[in-house]
Amino acid sequence: MRRLLAPIALYLFVLTLFFLKVVLSTHPLIVVSFAAFTVLYLLTLFFGVIDISTKVTDDQDSNAFQTSTIRLLETCPFLLPAFLTASMTLAATLILPPPTIERTIYFLSFFLFSLLAYLAEMVLVVDTMRRRSRIPDKLDQQRLQKAETELVREGGAHSRKKLLLINPVNQSMPGYSGSMNSRLQPLGLGIVAALTPSEFYVKLIDENLESFQYEEADLVGISALTSTVNRAYEIAAEYRKNNVSVVMGGIHASMMPDEALHHVDSVVIGEAESVWQDVTTDFLDGNLRKRYTGVRLPLENMVPPKRELFSSLYPGASVQTSRGCPLNCEFCSVTVFNGGEYRFRPIDEVLDELETIPNRDIFFVDDNLVGYGKHSRQRAKDLFRGMIERHLNKQWVCQASVNFGADEELLLLARESGCSLVLLGLESDDRQELIDMKKEINVQFDYDTILRNINRHGIGVFGAFIFGVETETAKSIWRKAKFICKKRIDVIQTTVLTPLPGTNFFRAAQEEDRLLYTDFPKDWERYNMTEYTYKIKGIGKEEFPSIFMKSVKRIFSKRTLSTKLFRTAIHTRDLRLGVISYIANLEVGRIWYKICSIVEDRLNR
Numbered sequence: 001m002r003r004l005l006a007p008i009a010l011y012l013f014v015l016t017l018f019f020l021k022v023v024l025s026t027h028p029l030i031v032v033s034f035a036a037f038t039v040l041y042l043l044t045l046f047f048g049v050i051d052i053s054t055k056v057t058d059d060q061d062s063n064a065f066q067t068s069t070i071r072l073l074e075t076c077p078f079l080l081p082a083f084l085t086a087s088m089t090l091a092a093t094l095i096l097p098p099p100t101i102e103r104t105i106y107f108l109s110f111f112l113f114s115l116l117a118y119l120a121e122m123v124l125v126v127d128t129m130r131r132r133s134r135i136p137d138k139l140d141q142q143r144l145q146k147a148e149t150e151l152v153r154e155g156g157a158h159s160r161k162k163l164l165l166i167n168p169v170n171q172s173m174p175g176y177s178g179s180m181n182s183r184l185q186p187l188g189l190g191i192v193a194a195l196t197p198s199e200f201y202v203k204l205i206d207e208n209l210e211s212f213q214y215e216e217a218d219l220v221g222i223s224a225l226t227s228t229v230n231r232a233y234e235i236a237a238e239y240r241k242n243n244v245s246v247v248m249g250g251i252h253a254s255m256m257p258d259e260a261l262h263h264v265d266s267v268v269i270g271e272a273e274s275v276w277q278d279v280t281t282d283f284l285d286g287n288l289r290k291r292y293t294g295v296r297l298p299l300e301n302m303v304p305p306k307r308e309l310f311s312s313l314y315p316g317a318s319v320q321t322s323r324g325c326p327l328n329c330e331f332c333s334v335t336v337f338n339g340g341e342y343r344f345r346p347i348d349e350v351l352d353e354l355e356t357i358p359n360r361d362i363f364f365v366d367d368n369l370v371g372y373g374k375h376s377r378q379r380a381k382d383l384f385r386g387m388i389e390r391h392l393n394k395q396w397v398c399q400a401s402v403n404f405g406a407d408e409e410l411l412l413l414a415r416e417s418g419c420s421l422v423l424l425g426l427e428s429d430d431r432q433e434l435i436d437m438k439k440e441i442n443v444q445f446d447y448d449t450i451l452r453n454i455n456r457h458g459i460g461v462f463g464a465f466i467f468g469v470e471t472e473t474a475k476s477i478w479r480k481a482k483f484i485c486k487k488r489i490d491v492i493q494t495t496v497l498t499p500l501p502g503t504n505f506f507r508a509a510q511e512e513d514r515l516l517y518t519d520f521p522k523d524w525e526r527y528n529m530t531e532y533t534y535k536i537k538g539i540g541k542e543e544f545p546s547i548f549m550k551s552v553k554r555i556f557s558k559r560t561l562s563t564k565l566f567r568t569a570i571h572t573r574d575l576r577l578g579v580i581s582y583i584a585n586l587e588v589g590r591i592w593y594k595i596c597s598i599v600e601d602r603l604n605r
């Protein structure tokens with residue numbers, strides 16, 4: 001807030017200067033121009049936000065150095081308001097009859113003041129950013145140069161092997177990875193990097209941020225989902241052609257190790273922490289095995305990810321406090337991958353890690369931060385209390401189950417510790433659909449009450465819904481779409497139910513011969529949560545895409561999203577959250593429109 005005081009004071013000063021002049025004026029264009037300035041300038045205060053990140057990588061394990069990045073978010077308002085105010089002012093100057101000298105001077109000075117105000121705010125913001133991001137000064141530069149020279153003299157990176165870690169993206173249907181807000185730091189690869197011995201120099205490429213270009217490496221590690229695995233195989237083939245060993249891990253390789261071994265040299269099955277040292281040692285000894293099976297370790301003393309490898313372009317930092325889920329929903333592979341028991345990190349360790357993270361925005365990647373039982377809820381409260389007591393001043397988003405909204409104390413603590421948005425797996429508004437998905441926990445709560453409680457505490461609801469469930473019909477698709485539009489769903493996520501390897505659902509669909517695309521691995525790219533991939537009992541392959549796409553277009557229509565903007569702002573008493581949710585929805589809508597056009601193209605072929 002302190003950051004905003006100076007711009008607000010400046011704004012009030014400009015406002016006072018013009019006030020008398022404007023109230024005396026009767027011409028509507030003058031009033032409109034003035035109102036535009038007021039509104040747009042205030043918008044800059046909400047959106048004139050900054051993103052700062054500092055990478056300090058001058059440790060012994062890496063040959064990179066400290067870099068600081070100052071970034072105005074994509075929603076940066078400076079240019080648009082300045083442009084609009086300028087055009088309005090100039091238009092008024094030219095159009096108003098007669099263009100007297102006095103009036104022209106008035107408008108030009110008005111225009112000048114508005115630009116000066118923007119400029120002043122920008123200077124203040126950038127100055128704050130510079131101080132916070134610790135841009136290396138001359139001394140720092142000299143120190144870094146010296147360190148670099150020493151490293152080169154000692155052989156440094158050149159004497160070490162290069163490990164290239166890659167997070168691939170589905171090339172034919174990028175889906176949500178096309179959204180800036182959905183880009184999360186690849187924590188798994190960050191942890192693998194942290195566990196890599198000093199004989200290696202590590203580099204990370206995330207295709208969500210930059211497209212992969214072949215570069216030299218001694219060892220390549222790829223983590224892939226089912227929908228991205230073809231791209232992973234493609235990249236692996238390039239390296240294997242050049243006799244570079246490729247190791248693959250992640251959920252898909254863990255569920256389909258035999259398939260993966262046709263495309264890579266070695267597979268890590270399950271969580272990598274317990275076996276990564278073996279992988280690297282065996283590689284250095286020229287003895288890389290085909291399979292490494294990780295065990296699920298307790299999360300005490302968990303190695304934190306090597307965060308300096310993460311680009312500054314992620315919208316926030318990812319943090320994990322627990323793993324596992326006892327619910328084992330039909331469509332989800334979390335339980336089979338991370339286990340059916342919650343494993344918790346000690347609260348103090350999480351808080352210590354949070355203290356080391358410079359980002360203000362945090363995404364807790366736990367599948368359910370508050371769990372289902374009393375014990376896990378109490379732990380979540382302790383975590384939030386710790387964040388408050390240590391004055392961490394973070395703004396965070398998490399995933400949780402609907403019981404998040406049923407505990408008053410938890411909500412109060414969550415808000416006070418900086419929770420802005422909670423992603424709830426609401427999945428459906430229909431009781432039977434929830435039971436079919438084995439998501440019975442949702443049936444125990446009244447959605448309206450839960451959503452109202454969450455909003456009442458100033459927290460937005462990020463509602464995830466699944467279409468294409470087994471009993472889906474045209475009617476149920478419209479009903480669900482209407483529910484999403486009408487209810488307090490501030491940010492919307494829609495996906496299509498997809499049978500993923502390793503889940504009960506995949507097994508059943510395969511046994512019943514209901515999978516539509518079975519030319520694996522080629523067809524895995526269709527299993528991306530946006531396409532019709534199995535025979536749904538209630539609706540056909542021809543009917544589903546058109547009805548679903550129409551409903552998606554309705555959900556993400558400008559009219560629905562604008563209404564949601566105001567509702568969110570009113571329900572949470574937070575205009576900023578309303579606007580942020582609106583922008584997030586616009587972006588997801590844009591992605592869905594793109595997906596729809598790809599699907600339509602395919603259907604028309």
Ligand code: SF4
Pocket residue numbers: 325326327328329332333334335367368425
């Ligand atoms: S969908 Fe959520 S609740 Fe269900 S098994 Fe997966 S993580 Fe657990």
